Amino acid sequence: KQEVTQIPAALSVPEGENLVLNCSFTDSAIYNLQWFRQDPGKGLTSLLLIQSSQREQTSGRLNASLDKSSGRSTLYIAASQPGDSATYLCAVGRASYDKVIFGPGTSLSVIP
Amino acid sequence: KAGVTQTPRYLIKTRGQQVTLSCSPISGHRSVSWYQQTPGQGLQFLFEYFSETQRNKGNFPGRFSGRQFSNSRSEMNVSTLELGDSALYLCASSHDTMNTEAFFGQGTRLTVV
Numbered sequence: 001k002q003e004v005t006q007i008p009a010a011l012s013v014p015e016g017e018n019l020v021l022n023c024s025f026t027d028s029a030i031y032n033l034q035w036f037r038q039d040p041g042k043g044l045t046s047l048l049l050i051q052s053s054q055r056e057q058t059s060g061r062l063n064a065s066l067d068k069s070s071g072r073s074t075l076y077i078a079a080s081q082p083g084d085s086a087t088y089l090c091a092v093g094r095a096s097y098d099k100v101i102f103g104p105g106t107s108l109s110v111i112p
Numbered sequence: 113k114a115g116v117t118q119t120p121r122y123l124i125k126t127r128g129q130q131v132t133l134s135c136s137p138i139s140g141h142r143s144v145s146w147y148q149q150t151p152g153q154g155l156q157f158l159f160e161y162f163s164e165t166q167r168n169k170g171n172f173p174g175r176f177s178g179r180q181f182s183n184s185r186s187e188m189n190v191s192t193l194e195l196g197d198s199a200l201y202l203c204a205s206s207h208d209t210m211n212t213e214a215f216f217g218q219g220t221r222l223t224v225v
Contacts, residue, residue, distance in 0.1 A: 034214060043116075043202055044216040089155065091214075099168045100145065100214070102155035 002027040004092055006103040014111050017080050021106045023073040023090035032093045035064050035075050037086040038105070044089065047075070080110045114139065116205050116217035124223045130191040133220045137184050137205030143167075144186040145214065146178060149200040158201075161186050162208075190222075198224045 007022045023033070032051050036044040048057045048064040050073070056065040063076040073090055087105040094101070117136040125131050137144050145168075146158040157170040161180035178188040184205075190197055200221050204214040 036216070041200075041221070043118075043218040044204075046213055046215055049213040091155075099160055100157055102147075104154050 002030075002092060002094065002101050004090065004101050004103040006088075006090060006106050008106060009104070010107040010109075012109040012111060013080055015080060015082060017110075018076070018078050019080055019108075021075040021077070021088050021108070023075070023103050025071045025073075025092045025101070027094070028068045028071055030068065030092045030094045033064075033066055033073050034091045034093065035062075035073075036089045036091065038089060039086050047088075077108075080108075082110045082112050084108060085110050116203060116215055118201075118203050118217035118220050120220060121218065122221045122223075124225060125193050127193055127195060127224055129193050130189065131193060131222060133188045133190075133201055133203075133222075135186045135188070135203030135205075135217060137186070137203075138215055141205040141207050141215075142184055143206045143208060143212075144180055144184065145204045145206075146186070146188050147202045147204065148172075149202060149219070150198075155202070158188070193224045195224050198222060 003026045005024045034049045035047040038044050050057050050066040061078040066073045087107045089105045090103045092101045119134045143162045145160040147155050149155045159178050160168040164180045175191045180186045200219045202216050202219045204216045206212045206214045
């Protein structure tokens with residue numbers, strides 16, 4: 001059974017710091033991995049999608065890597081800003097009845 | 113380009129009632145997935161529809177059902193509501209079933225009293 005975990009569960013950093021969020025999954029047979037952010041009470045905003053054949057994706061200050069063999073993905077946020085404060089979720093996509101499995105999320109707080 | 117639209121945004125229902133939620137995907141997207149989000153269980157996959165057919169279903173009781181119309185709009189129905197059904201219900205659309213980016217709506221907040 002695929003399980004997705006995220007470390008840390010919560011993170012508080014001063015503005016300007018670079019930070020890394022971690023996502024781990026137990027079954028490497030995945031199609032893709034997607035990172036989202038969620039603001040309180042709102043829907044999910046897609047940040048980056050990494051296909052299983054890719055190693056990383058970049059968008060602005062965000063960089064996501066994928067290592068299927070070790071079952072890990074990292075989301076790197078450069079020069080963090082208070083507007084980055086949100087919950088970040090990773091989701092593993094695969095071809096089975098439970099098509100997409102989400103991690104529990106990392107709650108990020110960037111202090112001005 | 114319009115995003116994913118979910119209606120209504122908020123609902124309050126009584127135990128035993130039934131409810132129907134609606135999701136309009138991004139134009140051109142044929143895959144619609146539904147998720148339930150609760151503080152205790154996180155985000156859980158309910159089901160996915162592609163071209164009016166249910167392609168995948170999560171581990172939820174039969175009280176949860178859905179359908180998709182020819183214009184790709186989807187509805188989700190929950191019958192005989194229970195207090196534990198209180199949650200944020202999210203809908204996601206994507207171009208295809210695999211290897212494509214999913215875009216989420218703002219969700220419907222259902223409260224069962």
